[in-house]
Amino acid sequence: MAQKRSIFEEVGSDTKAAPAPQPGLIDRGHGGARGAIRLWLVLIFLLVAAMIIVGGLTRLTDSGLSITEWKPIHGAIPPLSDADWAEEFAKYQQSPEYKLQNSGMDLAAFKTIFWWEWGHRQLGRVIGLVWALGFVGFLAARKIPAGWTGRLLGLGALGGLQGAIGWWMVSSGLQGEMVDVASYRLATHLGIAFVILGLIAWYVLLLGRTEAQLLQARRGREARLFGLSTGLMHFAFLQILLGALVAGIDAGRAFPTWPDMNGQFFPADAFYVPGRPLWAAFFENPGLVQFNHRMAGYLLFAFGIVAYLKGRKSAYGSTRSAFLAVLCVMVLQVTLGIVTALTAAHLHVAITHQIGAILLWVLIIRARYFSQYPVAGSIRKGTQ
Incomplete structure (x- = not known):
């Protein structure tokens, strides 16, 4: 039969001590x-x-x-010999x-x-x-x-x-x-x-960052900014594909003028491709392919400005800086695109334009990352 216990007895006085809390359980195994x-x-x-x-x-x-x-x-x-080369x-x-x-x-x-x-x-x-x-x-x-x-x-x-x-x-x-x-x-x-x-x-x-740090950072997630940067990323990817179509048919060498296209806003015979249906012009007509790339570039630039204006209102300094970097490189990339057109895709200019695309792509992804996992600043260090 169990012994009676005093109502003044401290609860758990005769039991083993509770285990001490163990930090880092989220990262254990990760x-x-x-x-x-x-x-x-x-x-x-x-x-x-x-x-x-x-x-x-x-x-x-x-x-x-x-x-x-x-x-x-x-x-x-x-090839290692003359016969191999031949x-x-x-x-x-x-x-x-x-x-x-x-x-x-x-x-x-x-x-x-x-x-x-x-x-x-x-x-x-x-x-x-x-x-x-x-x-x-x-x-x-x-x-x-x-x-x-x-x-x-x-x-x-x-x-x-x-x-x-x-x-x-x-x-x-x-x-x-x-x-x-x-x-x-x-x-x-x-x-x-x-x-x-x-x-x-x-x-x-x-x-x-560790899994615990990512989990903590996600609590400050800026959903609207993340959605905006995701849309910007998708639009940039579309522009990259349009640029590939330009390169594929050498459309960048066909209209070495700007802002017009050989004196016209919309190129002549834009929907004509010999022996091909109308839809093929969007992929195979040099004038229409370059026109689409140019217009998409202008729209992407406008989208980038909107993203920057939203990003600069972020509560996190790293996020604001990330969107500013996107805008700066976007300005550079638009300039390189114009120079590429004016020089009829000169080799050095064109490849610099492609390098700019790589840099812009990565910076957009970085801005998206900081929208999802912001870095909390420090008031004491002035990094808020």
Whole structure:
């Protein structure tokens, strides 16, 4: 029978002491090697950005069709002898581009365009190797944070898909009377590259803080600003695709005037494409394709101004700075776009314009991140 207890007896006096609170339970099982994985992703980010730039130079120098076969492994070894070069050149001489456009090209000129395309493909192989070594290493060491295995594996899957789409794009220029790759396929190829770049940028930002810090930061989430920056991101992606269509049919060299297009606001014969239906003009008519890219650029700029005006009212200094950075680069990018048109897509100007697109894309994603996970400032330090 249980003994009677005094009403004045302290509750729990004869029981074990309660366990002390343990901080960091949210991050337990989630930490992993966040810092090391972040550095690994930064390296892949830089390689992907370099590949986009080299891909742009490959397109601007008309080098993309110089290699007529897809050899993901064996193709890493370039021609090493005169016989190898002669064999590679003979394959190129069977392509429509050589027969219809470069029939007077000699071996020395062929080597120049060959190295651009080979370098572009080689970068792709390096990216794949860096991803595979890193992923397998972190996985084997069980250093991948909880919830991140699928994300990192998805990056590798997208990279593999991108390689296949790259060949799908190149193969379109090796048949019929094509002297360039199909612009639709070029836009797909570039679009996926920017998707990969954007995902890596987002992951790098997320890994910069612990799960507990992210959870705490999300309590200050600015929903309207996040939605606005998401819309800006989608619009910027559309503009990137329109720019790829311009590059795919060399539309940037057709109207070297601004703000008009060879003396007109709307280009003449904008809806005419020989032997093609009306809808094809939106993708294949140089005048209409460049007009759409210009108009989308103006609208994106206006959207960016609205986003900045909303962002500057944020309660967080880091968020305000992020939207200011977006606006500054957007002004630069619009200026570069105008100069690109005026110089008929001069190589140095055009590739700088493409680099500007990469920078703007990442800054928009960064502004979106700070809208979702703001950084609380300090009144004492003056960083509010």
